[in-house]
Amino acid sequence: MLNTGSLKFLTQPAVGAALLTAVHLIVPSASIAQGQPTSSTQLTVFPNLQTVPASRAQVFPNTQTVPPASQPVSPQIQQPDTNYLLGGGDLIRVNVFEVPEYTGEYQIPPGGAINLPLIGSVTVQGLTTEQAADIITERYRRFLKRPQISINLLSPRPINILVAGEVTRPGSYTLSLQGGAGNNPGVQYPTVLAALTTAQGVTLAADVTKVQLRRKTARSGEQLVTLNLKDIIQTGNTAQDITLRDGDVIVVPTATTFNVAEARNLFAANFAASPTAPRTVAVIGEVYRPGSYIVTAGGTEGGGGLPNVSRAIQLAGGITSQADIRNIKLRRPTRAGTEQTVDINLWQLLQSGDVNQDVIVQDGDTIVIPTATEISPAEATQLATTTLSPARIQVGVVGEVKRPGPVDLQPNSSLNQALLAAGGFNDARARKGVVELVRLNPNGSVTKREVKVDLSQGINEQTNPILRNNDVVLVNRSTLARTGDGLNIIAGPLGIVVNLLRLFGF
Template sequence: MINIGLRKFLTQSFAGAALFTAVNIALPSTSLAQRQPGLPTLQPVSPTTKAVLSTSPLATDYSLGGGDLIRVNVFEVPEYTGEYQIPPGGSINLPLIGSVPVLGLTTEQAADEIAKRYARFLKRPLISVNLLSPRPINIFVAGEVTRPGAYTLSLSGGAGNNPGVQYPTVLAALTTAQGVTLSADVTQVELRRKIGRSSEQVVTLNLKELVQTGRISQDITLRDGDTIVVPTATNFNVAEARNLFAANFAASPTTPRTVAIIGQVNRPGSYLVTAGATDGGAGGAAGSGLPTVMRTIQLAGGITSQADIRNLKLRRPTRTGSEQTIDINLWQLLESGDINQDVVVQDGDTIIIPTATEISSAEATQLATTTLSPTRIQVGVVGEVKAPGVTALQPNSSLNQALLAAGGFNDSRAKTATVDLIRLNPNGTVTKRAVKVDFSQGINEERNPILRNNDVVVVNRSGLARATDGLNTVAGPLGVIFGLLRVFGL
């Protein structure tokens, strides 16, 4: 038998239908949910089919799933109206008709499905489904991001003129994954969205355009089950990578990154590079800034005198398993101020500083005063000086300064006219030349040359000192014999 509620329903009027419409509007539904203006268009494809842009818009309707709290309204049958939490299986149990699967349906589709089932018992049933509390959405972020993987993002309530559900966007997801890497191609970011059970839609987003022009349509709102894929750039552009690093969806500049540096630096090895002040860079403290190649060199104690700064290479692993190789010319940075040559480093980078085949004296002098070089150089002063040993000097110190730092000549024994200067050259050879000493001379290559790191200055003995040492060598054994004879009274 049909109860009184059903009799009322069978005799409902058009006025009642109008009242139903007003009630439906008063409750929150997906019609009030956040809409995405000006979305890129695409065509539905199977998971193995390449996406092709078309006039088909991206599906933005909310799909019901486990965890959603909904309200099912059966007009003029209040005992059949109620709130339901959708279980993980996706089916809700309704009065009279029993279990109804709503997983993956929009609220409109769910209302139609419920109406079809109630049609067996009710005449022209009017059903509405309203979303009261949406579940968090589960997405996956893959490719060139700092922490690829699955993430759960919460939805928020709207405000003002947009009172419906506010969905997280692509940029929010990338930020949750700790940002894109410097190897990313942000002009070809893919958003994959499931349609039903067997197909998906794929849209390509240009986040570079979003940064440059502010086209918010590139920042699409997400739905449950979406996958974001950030591809690897095929051609690395230093200038674009530097701009990308400044975007708020890039990896944080304050995150420490492990970088290896090998070749012509004073302390090759692996370093933890961070932004901000670098304590103990190339022998001192470096100022604040980005985590770059220059900062890594400073941490490694600066370049050696054999470094070829025109042909540095940076090797960078990517998420695809391949490796990007970036050519760097730091001489171009020093000469013309090309800041793009000071590449921002990321975790896993390897910097290679090759050996120069030839470096002019003028170039070596200029390099010694830059932040690439150590703040102190080590020069050995040996022989007839008052304090022989390794002496720490300022870059571009002269031969005379090294002699004075070693306490000056041992006047009674030193050959003060000339000293020997021994130098290891970039090509692996060693040169030795005699330099006439004149403390009245300023810096010049002939009489008072500028020293380089690891130079050795040898102060020889004077002729008198050599003769005296020779006599002592000969007389030494005779003195021992005469001493023994005196002991025995001979």
């Protein structure tokens, strides 16, 4: 209930106008982010005014809640202070009403102080145009009876910002304004997305749901706003793309977890790093040519497409027969000095078509292909026909075969297939029961072992192992062939006679 005195007080015209002015000041100004209304901007109008929590607020009877006129902004968006703060480089017009000789245009110098008639130097650095006008008004009161001062921003200075964190090129940037200002109100300030694009896009290690915008406010410190740029990708909500002010700092944090599906969506965003930019990636482990490679989108190797893990593996010569494609690791350095580890299962890609497993790579990534602890012959045969394996491998088959020399085989081919590709055993001279398998290991060592050959067996490690690129299969002479060759050497000129005796069965 309002008492009579209070009621009479409120009915006074001057008091009513003051209250209307106060209410007008409390209403937040429209957001600069595509004209959306703010949801959390607060202006303190009266000193010592406390905010009453909603749970304790007094409820008046016969009152109704009026719905907002437009769709409110997502509640997690906190709109920054949109006031323009004057600084060095701005062109302003100081209007002194009814004293035109004191009116003039001024380019604010780097120090932020302008020199005005009668009152001399006035610092306007870091002030809004309204705050600067109030200060100048107070200074002119010494010389003018009722000074009325206004300030117009004719041409704002370029926007100097800092972009840090998970972007391709962190650093300071100067962004130009589009359009005009003052008499030409069509000026357009650059936005957060424009700044990220200028910094060559966010990296794939970024957490775009917690991008921070730090902004200096007029003589009251710094305001921190958290932006969810993922909302732009999913819903097109451009309210997150806030326009910038001079001195703004944008920080893109590093993601604490990695989601393969979201990373692919981020790669396609217009504020991500260029999809065609070359990326230097190291591929180590069970590939035929471990090393560092430049991976790009498109091209001829791998049939074109995205700069992903499978493309990097193809550049490294493809996987070996010992590769474990279920437990591939991708190690990714971050701007924070840490390292992200991404688990990749390319077998899932081959079986179910989960393309998200084929992770997009970025500059500095390392792909580790581990060695399988157990190899399934059926899986090895299937992998040989995929693009993860090289098109062909080459092994050497030497000794007592019909066509000794290098043999081109499909990846993951077996020893029996190599023997048949070389024409099979030289029946009269070959030792058919056992051959020697010579292998050059990745660490530079050479191993040699005997394999008991059984042409009737399928792939198995004991009698018909899977061959690797550059393996050598040595088919030795039989005992009879070695004896005959020895007799030829011993007989010398009589070798022809010995051979004739053998021919006729003597």
